[in-house]
Amino acid sequence: MISNKELQIAYGLAIILLVVGVLSYAVCPAKTPDQPVRLMFKCVAGKVLFDHNTHTAESGYGISCTGCHHNLEEGETEPQACGECHELESQDEDMPSRSDAFHTQCIDCHKEAEAGPEKCELCHVM
Amino acid sequence: MADNNVADNKKFIVSHAPFWHDGSRISLRNYNIALAALPAILLGIIYYGMPAVGVISLSISSAIIWEFVFCRVAKRSVTIGDGSAAIIGMLFGMLLPATAPWWLVIIGTFVAVVIGKQIYGGIGANPFNPVVVAIAIVMISWKDIFDFNEALMNYDLDFVMVYPLAALKHLGVSAVDSFSMGDLLMGKQSGGIGSTFGLGLIAGGIYLIIRGIIRWEISLSFLAGIFIAALIFNMTDSARYAGPVFHLFAGYTLIGAFFLATEDSSSPVNFIPMLIYGAGAGFLTVLIRNIGVYIDGVIFAILIMNLVSPLLDKIRPKAIGKVA
Numbered sequence: 276m277i278s279n280k281e282l283q284i285a286y287g288l289a290i291i292l293l294v295v296g297v298l299s300y301a302v303c304p305a306k307t308p309d310q311p312v313r314l315m316f317k318c319v320a321g322k323v324l325f326d327h328n329t330h331t332a333e334s335g336y337g338i339s340c341t342g343c344h345h346n347l348e349e350g351e352t353e354p355q356a357c358g359e360c361h362e363l364e365s366q367d368e369d370m371p372s373r374s375d376a377f378h379t380q381c382i383d384c385h386k387e388a389e390a391g392p393e394k395c396e397l398c399h400v401m
Numbered sequence: 402m403a404d405n406n407v408a409d410n411k412k413f414i415v416s417h418a419p420f421w422h423d424g425s426r427i428s429l430r431n432y433n434i435a436l437a438a439l440p441a442i443l444l445g446i447i448y449y450g451m452p453a454v455g456v457i458s459l460s461i462s463s464a465i466i467w468e469f470v471f472c473r474v475a476k477r478s479v480t481i482g483d484g485s486a487a488i489i490g491m492l493f494g495m496l497l498p499a500t501a502p503w504w505l506v507i508i509g510t511f512v513a514v515v516i517g518k519q520i521y522g523g524i525g526a527n528p529f530n531p532v533v534v535a536i537a538i539v540m541i542s543w544k545d546i547f548d549f550n551e552a553l554m555n556y557d558l559d560f561v562m563v564y565p566l567a568a569l570k571h572l573g574v575s576a577v578d579s580f581s582m583g584d585l586l587m588g589k590q591s592g593g594i595g596s597t598f599g600l601g602l603i604a605g606g607i608y609l610i611i612r613g614i615i616r617w618e619i620s621l622s623f624l625a626g627i628f629i630a631a632l633i634f635n636m637t638d639s640a641r642y643a644g645p646v647f648h649l650f651a652g653y654t655l656i657g658a659f660f661l662a663t664e665d666s667s668s669p670v671n672f673i674p675m676l677i678y679g680a681g682a683g684f685l686t687v688l689i690r691n692i693g694v695y696i697d698g699v700i701f702a703i704l705i706m707n708l709v710s711p712l713l714d715k716i717r718p719k720a721i722g723k724v725a
Binding site: 278284286289290291293295297302303308311312313315328359362396400 | 428455457550555571572
């Protein structure tokens, strides 16, 4: 036996929360910030979680944009995403593929700074 | 047929109808569960903002709507008034990351309400916890969405934003040192919207135990199972296996102990069977976390123990009134 009051509560809840839910999804979708906080690189050897914020923030490693985004010209403030030039697979000798570019950049810098992981499994997780 | 000898024996007297109903209803139980879950949900909303509101709201409403639609299609009386569908939706939403897409929420509540509950005959007839069935299916189907590191990568909150169990699995015990147990308990960890605020979940669980809505035997034996199993692993090799307190406060442990494992129709009803059920689920959770491939084992552990729950109830003395 279901009382009318219970049914009314359920109908009311369903309708109100449906409106709230649809509005939340439509009006305030999860935003992608202009400057990434963390990035997840996906590849066959296991995903890599890259903490962009820790690398750039003053309280972190404080690396300047040009430290990694090497093609930034004087006065330019908005670096391109790595993947815009470095494609997944590259036949072009002057343009390393994405995995080569990341491997060179990350590992060299970690070695140089004697900080950060250098072994495969410390970045790549399955 | 009146038999004076039997009637003299006071033990066998059962008064005839009408009986007096104390006024409690199934809906009241479910309203209480919603109340108990509220602190954990609120903290999730404070941390993750409007996207979390969207996931929880859509999850509750779509679960109610699926139940309504199914009842109509199956020509059954509409049962949404008992609040069970709303609770299924609420718990399902609490386990999701705040960035879960709308279609995942709607598919998940369909699986929970229709496949997890209604096709078995509705409330009280489901062999598995509907929420756990749904989470298991969507988690296996779309595992990137349940990778909390990836799902929450745009959030920058004031605590370590790496999913604790993922850190343990991928980087080993040394990674656990970056989490303080107090932070984990206070909800300062990444994870599902309503599954990270340990203290809130414990408070809600204690409230439900005092109101007699969930059984302490299941909750406590589940936590004890996790603690003991994790302690055994930790004592055999503390360099490879994290300590028991970490396992208690990380991942889905506490929401599992107080809100998932305790679901009525998929858990045993007698004292000893309840203890075995809870402890078994706890043990399996740690086994899956420590030597399995999955990051968190709570969901699969509860599903497996749901499966053996009818067998556990065979242990004597038999439960009064329970068929099969």
